[in-house]
Amino acid sequence: MATAEFNRRDVLVGAGAALALGGFAGLARAQAPITVGFIYVGPKDDFGYNQAHAEAVAEIKKLPGIKAVEEENVPETTAVQKAMQGMISQDGATLLFPTSFGYFDPHMLAVAGKNPNVRFAHCGGMWTEGKHPKNTGSFFGYIDECQYLNGVVAGHMSKSRKLGFIAAKPIPQVLRNINAFTMGARSVDPSITTTVIFTGDWSMPVKEAEATNSLADQGVDVFTMHVDGPKVIVETAAKRGKFVCGYHASQARLAPAAYLTGAEWNWITAYKTIIDAARSGKPHPNFVRGGLKEGFVKPSPYGAMVSAPAKKAADDVKAAMLKGSFDIFKGPLKDNAGKTIIEAGKVFKQTDPALEGMNYLVEGVVGKTGA
Amino acid sequence: MTPTPGGASRHPLKGAPPTARQSRFHGGRWVGNPRSAESLESVALPLLAMGGALLLFGAFVWVGGKSPVDAWTLLFKGAFGDWFSWQNSLQRAAPLMLTALCVAIPARAGLVVIGGEGALVLGGLAGATLPYVVTPPANAFGSALLLAAAGVAGAGWIALVGLLRQRRGVNETISSLLLAYIAIALFKHLVEGPLRDPASLNKPSTRPIADGLLIGGIGGSDIHWGLAFGIAACIASGLWLFQTPSGFATRVVGGNARAALLVGLPGTRLIVVACALGGACAGLAGGIEVLAVHTSANAALIAGLGYSGILVSFVARHNPWAAMPVAVLFGGFGAAGSLLQRRMDLPDASVLVLQGFAFLLILASEALRGRLFVAQAKPGAAPSVAPVAAQAVS
Secondary structure, eight states, rough: OOOOOOHHHHHHHHHHHHHHHHHHGGGGOOTTEEEEEOOOSSSSSSHHHHHHHHHHHEEETTTTTTEEEEEOOOOOTTTHHHHHHHHHHTTTSSSEOSGGGIIIIIIIHHHHHHHHSSSEEEOOOOOOOTTTTTEEEEEEEEEEHHHHHHHHHHHHOOOOEEEEEEOOOOOOHHHHHHHHHHHHHTTTTTTOOEEEEEESOOOOHHHHHHHHHHHHTOOEEEEESSSOOOOHHHHHHTTOOEEEEEESSGGGGGOOTTTTEEEEEEEEEHHHHHHHHHHHOOOOOEEEEEEETSEEEEEEEOOTTTTTHHHHHHHHHHHHHHTTOSSSSSSSSTTTSEEEEOOOBBBOTTTTGGGEEEEEEEOTEOOOOOO | OOOTOOOOOOSTOOOOHHHHHOOOOOTOOOEEEEESHHHEEEEEHHHHHHHHHHHHHHHHHHHTOOHEEEEEHHHHHHHHHHHHHHHHHHHHHHHHHHHHHHHHHHHTTTTTOOOOOHHHHHHHHHHHHHHHOOOOOHHHHHHHHHHHHHHHHHHHHHHHHHHHHHHHHOOOEEEHHHHHHHHHHHHHHHHHHTTTOOEEEEOOOOOOGGGSSSBBBBBTTOTTHHHHHHHHHHHHHHHHHHHHHHHHHHHHHHOOHHHHTTOOOOOOHHHHHHHHHHHHHHHHHHHHHHIIIISSBBBGGGGSHHHHHHHHHHHTTTTTTHHHHHHHHHHHHHHHHHHHHHOOOOOOOOHHHHHHHHHHHHHGGGGGGTTTTTTTSSSGGGGOOOHHHHHHHH
């Protein structure tokens, strides 16, 4: 961990910078020094969502002219408003990255209204033109692409043709991952099913372990997940002798013999785009999105046990995604109750806002959205 | 463990003097005792304990290879160093005052209730969803209606705890905790199911509350009016407990339920009322969080404020007046922890270490009570024989 020793001169410089930048953020010269604040909802070393951010921040800290201040375990209450305001008033931050979904409305919007000269880049939220202020914005990645690749590998490696998905809540982002994973697996063998269990919240280690064990008992032999910290699921699956595809960050270190591959965030791309704009005085990028092609997400390196055909199939899809010639959500597509959701011939591009309101589970998923 | 209708004799075999039982809740003695040495002691003990905790924390930081002096400076600066820090600490303190009362008031009636979190989330839910049923006027009166709904929901939930204990002999500590889990599950089910605003996609919430009903800041500051509610509730509960006949009767029930029964006090009623009042405070805290911070009910409301209130109340020795400064101290810890992380790269848990030291020492310092100023205290006035009636003087 880098030692950012506190000394009074830094504080004075920071305070000076705050005064200077507070009034003239728009006039700052190209690549001016900047203080950037990062806020995480959980611990920085959770092997998951927060670690994915913290790893990118560690890279950002190595760049010259950037001072990063961080705060972890900040709940989505008035505490995060105070953390943001503290970074602005006490540390002189002029760009903030509140990274948890629930920080956006009302917390970030409230602080942004009071600090029109500070830029806010929120992870995940839907910034909407005309509705939200110009000094705020959101960035996110199409990680369902990597979940599709997870599915392809899982489909090849499963013997029981039963896959397990342990998820927090039946909300659009999560459903999109479950569907992509399932479609990836069924592109290998249409008889494969994915059984999904919703734990009800983002960090429920006990329920996650119970869900993993219960699915393993039902014959599931490859797991993946969408929870904040996949550590427990990865370790439990490995203990049960099952394979696992990771999520958020790489969990390979926890279970090298069970970890096939994983869907990882690569936040450094988004961070750099937004920080560069702030340092050179360009307008704040309000709506930043990208997938594999844009370098926003990346698959974990394959584990040693992944078979050659599995690697080849996943690499082929990945190459098509990188070319931009692969669409995950296209007709004909049925939900798991047999209803047609996408007509034949209709194709949804990743950027289509319709996908952000997803409320169905596709054919092949065992589970219900209204759980 | 066979409670009588009056809730008496939870330790029928011990035959201990009232204060032995009292010491479970109050640390042995009464705050506000007229004798000056003891008043001095009441202030000096927690201060000494805080000092000790800061020293220990300094050592902890030093072992970790950081400067303790920097840590102390930042602690002070982050919590109370300037106007921003004060606002930060006070805003964090506001809900804790109310959730502390959910522990303190029932404790005065002899119950250890630790399920304020349940009353808080249900209060928040009731406040947020009253507009589903009736359309309140978009003004202060409408806000008051929503807050009243929040208070009633919380009151009902904790009153249930009191009733279960008095009528069915269910231990209130266990039942209140388990009921909190039920409340949270119910909350999530309703917010993510039947009461969900269809427009809230990735953050399931109830429908947003109309702007006119929201609670703003006090006089242009960041501190919302919840702080005023917290202070008012603490002062009023203290006045009720220490200055009114019914408050006195409640304390008699808490001090010795058998004696209370003997003198004809309605034990069950007093206990259920104390529970309801405590629950109303926690429910109000939930309602204020919704109206002043979240603008709708969603899972972010489940942030452990109800559980933090337990610590605040125990450290304040279940004295509603003492709960105010303790809550501010607690808010200060949160605010200081934020700055410590940003300036010294200390993990979030470090401020919990300080908090742990502080509370452990404050509770342990109770062992010194009555001995700190031993020269001034008359040997015959040892507290162990203080009868219940002596409390009436305070």
